[in-house]
Amino acid sequence: MSSMLGKFTLSAGAAALAWSAIVGSTALAADSYVVGLSGDFSGPAAGTYKPLAEGVRIYVEHLNAAGGIKGKKIQLISRDSRSDPNQVTADLNYLDSQKILINVFASPSGTLGAYAQASAKLDMPTLYTNACYPPSAPPKPARNFFCPGINTLTDSYTSVDLIFRLYKGAGPMKLAFVTTDIPGARGAAEKIMKPYAEQKGAQVIDVAVMPVASSDATPIARSFVERGVDAVISYTISSHMLAGADALAKLNWKGVYLMTSSLPGAAAQMEQLKTPNIYGWDQFSLLSENKPVHRKIVDAAQKHGFDFPVIDARWGWRNGMVLAAALEACGWPCDREKLVTAMNKLKVDGTDMIDLQGSPVIWTETVHTSPEKAIRVYHWDDQKKAMSMAMDWYTVQEREWR
Amino acid sequence: MIAAILSLSAIYVMLAVGFVIVYRTSHVLNFAHGDVFMVSGYLGFALITTISLPPYWALPVSLAGGAISGLLIYAVLMAPMAGHSIFAAVLVTIALGMAIRGLALVGFKGQVTYPGRILSIEDAPYTIVPGVTLTTIEILIVLSAIVVMVALTLFFRYSPWGIRMRAASQDPRLAAYRGINIHAVFAGAWVIASAVAMYAGTLYSFSKQLSPSLSDVALRGLAVALVGGMDSMKGVVPAAIAVAAIELLVQRYGSPQMAEAIPFLIVLLVLLIRPWGLFGTKEMIDRI
Numbered sequence: 286m287s288s289m290l291g292k293f294t295l296s297a298g299a300a301a302l303a304w305s306a307i308v309g310s311t312a313l314a315a316d317s318y319v320v321g322l323s324g325d326f327s328g329p330a331a332g333t334y335k336p337l338a339e340g341v342r343i344y345v346e347h348l349n350a351a352g353g354i355k356g357k358k359i360q361l362i363s364r365d366s367r368s369d370p371n372q373v374t375a376d377l378n379y380l381d382s383q384k385i386l387i388n389v390f391a392s393p394s395g396t397l398g399a400y401a402q403a404s405a406k407l408d409m410p411t412l413y414t415n416a417c418y419p420p421s422a423p424p425k426p427a428r429n430f431f432c433p434g435i436n437t438l439t440d441s442y443t444s445v446d447l448i449f450r451l452y453k454g455a456g457p458m459k460l461a462f463v464t465t466d467i468p469g470a471r472g473a474a475e476k477i478m479k480p481y482a483e484q485k486g487a488q489v490i491d492v493a494v495m496p497v498a499s500s501d502a503t504p505i506a507r508s509f510v511e512r513g514v515d516a517v518i519s520y521t522i523s524s525h526m527l528a529g530a531d532a533l534a535k536l537n538w539k540g541v542y543l544m545t546s547s548l549p550g551a552a553a554q555m556e557q558l559k560t561p562n563i564y565g566w567d568q569f570s571l572l573s574e575n576k577p578v579h580r581k582i583v584d585a586a587q588k589h590g591f592d593f594p595v596i597d598a599r600w601g602w603r604n605g606m607v608l609a610a611a612l613e614a615c616g617w618p619c620d621r622e623k624l625v626t627a628m629n630k631l632k633v634d635g636t637d638m639i640d641l642q643g644s645p646v647i648w649t650e651t652v653h654t655s656p657e658k659a660i661r662v663y664h665w666d667d668q669k670k671a672m673s674m675a676m677d678w679y680t681v682q683e684r685e686w687r
Numbered sequence: 688m689i690a691a692i693l694s695l696s697a698i699y700v701m702l703a704v705g706f707v708i709v710y711r712t713s714h715v716l717n718f719a720h721g722d723v724f725m726v727s728g729y730l731g732f733a734l735i736t737t738i739s740l741p742p743y744w745a746l747p748v749s750l751a752g753g754a755i756s757g758l759l760i761y762a763v764l765m766a767p768m769a770g771h772s773i774f775a776a777v778l779v780t781i782a783l784g785m786a787i788r789g790l791a792l793v794g795f796k797g798q799v800t801y802p803g804r805i806l807s808i809e810d811a812p813y814t815i816v817p818g819v820t821l822t823t824i825e826i827l828i829v830l831s832a833i834v835v836m837v838a839l840t841l842f843f844r845y846s847p848w849g850i851r852m853r854a855a856s857q858d859p860r861l862a863a864y865r866g867i868n869i870h871a872v873f874a875g876a877w878v879i880a881s882a883v884a885m886y887a888g889t890l891y892s893f894s895k896q897l898s899p900s901l902s903d904v905a906l907r908g909l910a911v912a913l914v915g916g917m918d919s920m921k922g923v924v925p926a927a928i929a930v931a932a933i934e935l936l937v938q939r940y941g942s943p944q945m946a947e948a949i950p951f952l953i954v955l956l957v958l959l960i961r962p963w964g965l966f967g968t969k970e971m972i973d974r975i
Contacts, residue, residue: 500900
C-alpha cells in the first residue's frame with residue numbers, strides 16, 4: 286500500500302511539474318515576442334554560422350535580462366538545419382506552426398534557395414544573417430526578406446577596389462583568387478571580381494577553387510608563388526580564406542592577401558596567423574576599442590555562454606540589435622504583417638550601432654540591405670603585436686543585384 | 688607540384704598503413720580510422736595548451752595516446768566481436784567513427800584553428816632541391832612516413848610479434864593452435880594503426896589547420912589502401928604517390944570538384960581490373 290502511495294505521489298508530482306512547465310512556457314509565449322532562430326548549428330558550415338546564431342542568442346538574453354522590449358521579452362525557438370535544404374524547409378514549417386513572428390536564418394548561400402521558397406510559401410518574415418543575396422538584395426527585394434548588410438555583388442566590387450588601394454607594387458598587379466566550390470563564392474570570383482579586376486588593369490593569373498571539404502591550400506599557394514602572383518583576394522568561407530593565407534605565409538610570400546574578416550572564424554584566425562600582409566576588410570569595429578557596445582558584447586558573451594572567440598559575436602549582435610529595433614517599432618501586440626510594415630521603414634542608427642559597424646541600418650520598401658555600408662581594413666601589426674587598422678571607415682554604396 | 692605530391696603522399700602513407708595493418712591482421716575494414724586521425728589533432732592541441740608543454744611533445748604524446756586508444760577500442764569493442772561476422776565488426780567501426788565525430792563536434796565546437804601558429808611552431812620553407820620547397824613540418828611529415836614504413840616493414844619481417852601477426856593474418860585458427868595469442872595479435876594491430884593515425888593527425892594539424900573536415904582527408908587514405916591492396920604493405924607507397932599525384936594534377940589543371948572524387952575514381956578503376964588492388968593477394972578478398 287505504501288509503495289503504491291509512493292508511486293502515486295511520484296507520478297502526481299511529475300505531472301504537476303510537467304503541467305507547470307507547459308503552463309509556464311505558454312505564459313512566457315503569450316507575453317513575449319516569439320522569434321525563430323534556424324541555421325547551421327552543426328555540419329560543415331557550423332564553424333561560421335553557429336557563432337552568427339549564438340551572437341543573436343546572447344544579444345536576446347542580454348536584452349531579456351535588462352527587461353526586454355518595454356517589458357516584453359523575446360522568446361527564441363531554435364532549429365538546426367545542418368546545411369540540408371530539406372531540413373531547412375522542415376524547420377521553417379515547424380517554426381511556422383509555433384506562430385513565430387519572424388525567423389532569423391543563419392545559413393550559407395547553398396540552402397538559401399530552399400529557404401526562400403519555403404518562406405515565400407509561408408509568408409514568413411525573415412532576417413537573414415549572412416552576406417546578402419536575393420531575395421533581400423535591391424532593386425526589388427521580397428517584401429518580407431531582410432538582411433542588415435550589403436549584398437555580395439557589392440562585397441565583390443569592394444574587394445577589388447580595396448586590393449588596388451592596398452597594392453603598392455610597380456607595374457600591373459598579378460592577381461589571383463582563392464575561392465570555394467560553392468555557388469556564391471565561386472560565382473563572385475569568376476563572374477564579378479575577375480572581369481572587374483581585369484577591367485581595372487590587373488593581370489589575373491588564376492581563380493583557384495578549393496573543394497568544399499578540403500582544408501589544404503598548399504598546392505594552390507605553391508602554384509601562386511611559382512607564377513609570381515603578388516596579390517590575392519579571397520572571398521569565401523572562413524576556413525578557406527585562412528587556409529590560403531596560411532599556406533602563402535608559410536612560403537614566405539610577401540604579396541597582399543585580402544580577405545573579409547567580418548565572418549565568424551575569420552578575425553580570430555587572422556590573429557592566430559600574425560602575418561602583416563594578410564588584410565581583412567571588415568564590417569565591424571574591433572572589440573579592443575572598448576566602447577560601450579564592445580563591453581556589452583564581452584559581458585554578454587561571458588554571462589550567457591558564448592563558446593567561440595568573443596570577436597565572432599559581433600555579426601550576430603548587430604543582427605540582434607536590428608531584430609530588437611524591428612520588434613520595438615512593431616509595438617505590442619505585434620503580428621507578422623505589422624512587423625513587415627515596420628521593417629520596411631526601419632532605421633537603426635543609435636550610438637551602439639554606429640560604434641559597432643560604422644554606419645546605420647536603413648530599410649525602405651526598395652532597400653532591404655543597406656544603401657551604403659562603412660567598412661574598415663585590419664591587419665596584424667608586428668610592432669603593436671595586435672590587430673590594428675590599416676584603413677579607417679570607408680563607405681561603399683550598395684549595388685543593385687544582377 | 689613535386690613538393691605538394693611528396694607532402695600529400697606522405698600523409699596518405701601514414702593513413703593507409705593503419706587501414707592495411709588492421710585489415711591484414713583481422714580482416715576488418717576500420718571506418719573509424721579517419722575520425723581517430725581528426726580527433727587526435729584536437730586532443731593533442733587541447734592537451735598541449737592545457738598543460739603548457741612544448742609543442743613537439745604533442746607528437747610522442749599522440750603516439751602513446753593513439754596506442755592506448757587502439758588498445759581500448761580493441762578490448763572494448765572489437766574483441767567481443769570475435770566469432771561474429773566481419774560485417775558486424777565493420778558496422779561497429781562505422782558507429783565508432785560517427786560517435787567520435789559527434790563528440791569532437793560537441794567538445795570542440797567544430798572550430799577551425801591553427802595550432803601551428805598558436806603554438807608558434809616554426810614552419811619555414813626550405814628548398815630541398817631546385818624546384819622542390821618544403822616547410823619544416825612538411826619535411827617532418829615526409830621523414831615520418833619513411834620511418835613508419837621502414838620500421839613497420841622490419842617489424843613484420845623480423846620481429847617475433849610481426850611474424851606472429853603475419854601468421855595470424857594468414858590463418859588465425861592455425862596460429863591459435865600453435866599457441867599464438869590471437870587477441871594480443873589483433874590488439875597489437877589496432878595499437879599500431881591508432882598510434883600512427885594519431886601521430887599523423889597531430890602533425891597534419893600543425894602543418895595545415897585543425898577542422899572537422901580532417902576526417903574526409905583520412906578517407907582518402909582508405910582509397911590509397913584499396914588501390915595498393917588492403918593486405919599489402921608494399922603497395923602503400925606507390926599507391927599513395929599515384930593517388931596524390933593524380934589528385935593534385937586534376938585539382939591544378941582540371942576541376943577542383945573532380946579532385947575530391949579522384950581517389951575514389953582511381954579505386955573503382957583499379958578494382959575493376961584487379962579487385963585485390965595493385966599489390967594485394969588475390970585470395971585475401973572477403974565479401975563484406
